[in-house]
Amino acid sequence: MKFKLPTFLCLAAFALCSAGTNASAQGVKIAVVDMQEALNLYHKTEKEVEKINAMADEKRKNIDERQAAYQQMTTKMAELDKTVRDTTLAEATRKKAMEELQALAQERAAKGKEIADAQRKAQSEVMQARSDMEATLVGEIKEAVNAIVETQGHDLVFDKSFLPKANKAILYTSSNVVDLTDEVVAALNTGS
Numbered sequence: 498m499k500f501k502l503p504t505f506l507c508l509a510a511f512a513l514c515s516a517g518t519n520a521s522a523q524g525v526k527i528a529v530v531d532m533q534e535a536l537n538l539y540h541k542t543e544k545e546v547e548k549i550n551a552m553a554d555e556k557r558k559n560i561d562e563r564q565a566a567y568q569q570m571t572t573k574m575a576e577l578d579k580t581v582r583d584t585t586l587a588e589a590t591r592k593k594a595m596e597e598l599q600a601l602a603q604e605r606a607a608k609g610k611e612i613a614d615a616q617r618k619a620q621s622e623v624m625q626a627r628s629d630m631e632a633t634l635v636g637e638i639k640e641a642v643n644a645i646v647e648t649q650g651h652d653l654v655f656d657k658s659f660l661p662k663a664n665k666a667i668l669y670t671s672s673n674v675v676d677l678t679d680e681v682v683a684a685l686n687t688g689s
Contacts, residue, residue, distance in 0.1 A: 525652045533658035535638050536631075545630045552626060556619035563612045570605040574598060 536542055580586065580594035646654050 526650055527653045527655070528646060528649075528651045529655045529657040530642055531658045532635065532638060532656045536634060539634060539638060541637070542634055545634065549623065549626050549630060553619075553623045556623065560612060560615055560619060563608065563615060567605065567608050567612060570601055570608060574601050574605065577601065 577594045577598040581591050581598060583591070642654060
């Protein structure tokens with residue numbers, strides 16, 4: 498079998514690169530952590546979730562009270578509308594009911610906007626509290642991972658659950674792991 502010189506040199510270079518990569522990779526200790534499982538089983542998670550749920554319940558009660566007042570206004574408006582439409586009543590009574598109905602309609606519209614704003618704000622606050630809680634707990638889990646892997650001498654730790662809150666699949670990287678980012682960026686930016 499005949500090889501052309503350029504093909505042979507490429508194969509030889511590839512073999513040397515592969516051998517070098519395998520030799521350096523053999524000394525790297527890799528581990529995995531299921532971040533989702535760690536988060537689910539962390540004793541603080543249940544307590545923190547209970548706090549968030551209590552906050553959400555409190556906000557929901559406040560909104561429910563406002564909605565009850567809104568519903569009372571709706572009922573009162575229906576009664577006033579009935580009075581306005583009742584032609585058997587005196588004109589003055591109907592006119593007074595109409596004025597009350599218009600004032601109540603404006604008040605009810607303002608209350609509806611207030612409720613909608615309160616719902617958006619409550620939802621935003623609960624979501625932010627959950628996000629903050631998750632970030633704090635994931636941070637504490639990462640600290641525990643770092644302490645364990647440093648004592649055990651691991652070089653690279655992957656999150657096998659790919660928990661979005663962990664923000665990355667690699668949880669820990671030692672100085673033994675080569676980072677090619679600068680070289681890749683330099684290659685990408687060459688000639689630009």
